[in-house]
Amino acid sequence: MTGAAVPGVYPQGVKLGVDVGTVRVGVAVCDRDAILATPLRTLERNSKKNTDVRILAALAEELHAVEIFVGLPRTMKGEEHASARMATDYAKLLAGALRDRGSEVPVRLVDERLSTVTAHRNLHEAGVGSRNHRKVVDQVAAAGILQHAIDMQKARGTEIGSRVYAETAPGPTGHGANAAPDVHTQSAQRNQHQMEGYSEPGQQ
Structure with missing residues (x-):
């Protein structure tokens, strides 16, 4: 059974964390009580x-x-460059794949500054040789x-990050996936961002 976020509340249950790279995509999972995030698997990016x-x-x-x-x-400095755009595009693709499966599981973008650097350091401290880092980093x-996300949810008592939605599917008018959202959609997203304490790229 899946859950969906509502104002002032965040979903309870198993959650996934995703680290997007050009070659590999790391996946992690937490328990139903959202206490501990653990590495799950690595996918080859296609x-x-x-x-x-x-x-x-x-x-x-x-x-x-219940949430990804x-x-x-x-x-x-809080700026977003090519890697951030890649992660955003991936999140939209994932939201679309979930939608195609009839799933309403929310996909949310969360700040991940230095996550890979920290992962390498943790592996080194755990005695994992540098040659083996690539397999699990x-x-x-x-x-x-994921651990940062679930910890922040508990600390704030509310949802965090910015929800991402699938791109608009091609319609009879011929407008494709890159068609701009309508005014009502943009307004709803702005209201949601304000509610969640979301800051636009570049803001401190």
């Missing part, structure tokens, strides 16, 4: 066929996940993203 996105959507359904957090890489980074 940007042409997006098979990894569909696998992740199926995994979320299999685990009865995708790490949004930002610079230390993405999973560990995803676990860091």
Whole structure:
């Protein structure tokens, strides 16, 4: 059974964390009580066929996940560059794959500054050799993203991050996936961002 976020409340249950890379995508999971995030698996990124996105959507359904957090890489100044756009695009693809499966599990972007750096350090401190880092570092980074997200939810007592929605599907008018959302959609998203304490890129 899946849940959906409502104002002032966040979903209770299994959640996934995702670290998006150009070559690999790390996935982590937490327990139903959202106490501890643990590395789950690494997917090979397939940007042409997006098979990894569909696998992740199926995994979320299999685990009865109630929420998915995708790490949004930002610079230390809070700026977003190519890697942040890549993560945002991936989150939209994932939201679309979930929608195609009839799932309403929310996909949310959360700040992930230095998550990979921290993951490498943690692996080193755990005695994992540098040669073996590549096999699990993405999973560990995803676990860091997820742990931060669930900790922040508990600390604030409310939802965090910015929810991402699937791109608009092509319609009879010929407008494709890049069509701009209508005014009502934009207004609703702005209201949601304000409610969740969301800050636009570049704001401190």
